[in-house]
Amino acid sequence: MASPRSERTINRSAAAVIPLFMIAGVVYATWVVVVKVAVEYLIHPSKRYQQLGIPPRHGAAIAILVLYFILLPPMALCYLRTLQIIWTDPGYTSLGQKAEKDTAPGLEQFYTKDVFVCDSQGRPIWCEKCKNWKPDRTHHCSQVGRCVYRMDHFCPWVGGIVSENNLKFFIQFNSYGALYTTFVMIVMAVFLAERKQKAGDVQATWAVALALAAMFCLFSVGMAASTLQLTSQNLTTIENLNRGNAVYYLAALVESPGPVKSPVGRSGYGPGIVTYPNQAHQSQPLQDSGERMRTREYIILQTEAGDNPWDIGPLRNLKSILGDNWYDWLLPIKYSPCTKHDRDDSHFEFGPVVEKLKRQAGLIPQYNSEKPSRHRHKRRHRRHKREEIRT
Ligand SMILES: [Zn+2]
Numbered sequence: 001m002a003s004p005r006s007e008r009t010i011n012r013s014a015a016a017v018i019p020l021f022m023i024a025g026v027v028y029a030t031w032v033v034v035v036k037v038a039v040e041y042l043i044h045p046s047k048r049y050q051q052l053g054i055p056p057r058h059g060a061a062i063a064i065l066v067l068y069f070i071l072l073p074p075m076a077l078c079y080l081r082t083l084q085i086i087w088t089d090p091g092y093t094s095l096g097q098k099a100e101k102d103t104a105p106g107l108e109q110f111y112t113k114d115v116f117v118c119d120s121q122g123r124p125i126w127c128e129k130c131k132n133w134k135p136d137r138t139h140h141c142s143q144v145g146r147c148v149y150r151m152d153h154f155c156p157w158v159g160g161i162v163s164e165n166n167l168k169f170f171i172q173f174n175s176y177g178a179l180y181t182t183f184v185m186i187v188m189a190v191f192l193a194e195r196k197q198k199a200g201d202v203q204a205t206w207a208v209a210l211a212l213a214a215m216f217c218l219f220s221v222g223m224a225a226s227t228l229q230l231t232s233q234n235l236t237t238i239e240n241l242n243r244g245n246a247v248y249y250l251a252a253l254v255e256s257p258g259p260v261k262s263p264v265g266r267s268g269y270g271p272g273i274v275t276y277p278n279q280a281h282q283s284q285p286l287q288d289s290g291e292r293m294r295t296r297e298y299i300i301l302q303t304e305a306g307d308n309p310w311d312i313g314p315l316r317n318l319k320s321i322l323g324d325n326w327y328d329w330l331l332p333i334k335y336s337p338c339t340k341h342d343r344d345d346s347h348f349e350f351g352p353v354v355e356k357l358k359r360q361a362g363l364i365p366q367y368n369s370e371k372p373s374r375h376r377h378k379r380r381h382r383r384h385k386r387e388e389i390r391t
Pocket of ligand 1 (some may be wrong): 080127128130140141145147
């Protein structure tokens with residue numbers, strides 16, 4: 001078995017070379033479909049072919065050329081956009097000051113939030129390699145030795161890291177790639193079969209184009225389907241690996257003093273309660289608008305194994321990556337909405353799993369009469385309708 005170091009070298013070398021092969025593959029497919037099939041076979045078939053019952057077919061050639069040049073540019077643009085992000089902005093977290101855990105600065109970016117992912121002691125997650133705090137959903141990429149925001153996976157096919165910054169373009173590339181390769185595969189299969197039947201010959205260049213199209217079709221359909229499915233559940237590929245057993249500790253702000261019940265009784269600062277600033281971090285007083293901030297108290301919550309705290313429903317999960325408008329879903333231009341990180345309350349929006357935990361801990365009332373939930377609102381709406389029908 002390869003050592004992690006040599007595996008890393010192989011992956012990084014593959015990442016540098018494979019994009020060149022991908023581009024060469026598209027150039028080759030274009031040459032075969034446009035020149036060999038459309039021009040030489042369909043528009044100007046040789047005399048021998050015409051005698052064997054293969055006539056010139058201008059209409060078919062034009063249809064193939066038009067469809068080919070409709071399907072190629074979106075795939076190529078999404079691929080280039082994905083590569084561009086990998087080369088310029090793959091979503092590394094800032095390197096910080098490489099301090100030791102007990103004295104490391106930067107805690108205020110967590111303790112000004114209402115909820116954040118923490119360890120069982122209520123402190124943010126620490127990266128031993130970067131010597132820095134990890135914002136929620138950050139993963140340390142061993143291939144490049146950096147922490148990456150909402151990293152999805154390291155993909156040799158696109159030559160680097162797929163993260164929140166380019167996951168959208170990666171999904172678009174695979175989806176357009178699935179359409180493009182399906183089309184090339186159909187064209188090649190149809191005319192290869194016709195030529196074999198009528199002229200009895202098989203061109204190697206055609207067969208290679210068919211084999212490449214079939215291989216990449218399988219690959220891009222699989223990748224498009226799996227990444228879309230995970231995105232609809234708001235899971236990264238890395239989070240999905242340990243999905244069934246994953247348990248998250250979450251530090252949740254106690255906004256008003258009152259009885260709270262922590263399910264985690266192991267905190268070093270109290271029974272599942274953490275305060276900030278505290279003894280351990282007096283060296284970095286928390287500043288807010290120039291004023292020293294009051295002490296904030298956090299309760300440690302714990303999710304059930306397999307629960308995904310970021311699942312906010314399939315459509316909103318998809319929108320957080322693909323965008324709010326239909327054209328954002330199609331065009332590889334804008335970054336995903338989830339990359340803004342402009343929420344005051346958390347790094348990423350939390351879903352019903354966290355609301356339930358907060359309710360159980362007494363952080364939010366069991367019944368909130370001011371703001372009916374969507375379900376209760378719907379139930380009430382249905383009851384009104386029934387009453388209207390009766391009267
Ligand atoms: Zn790291």
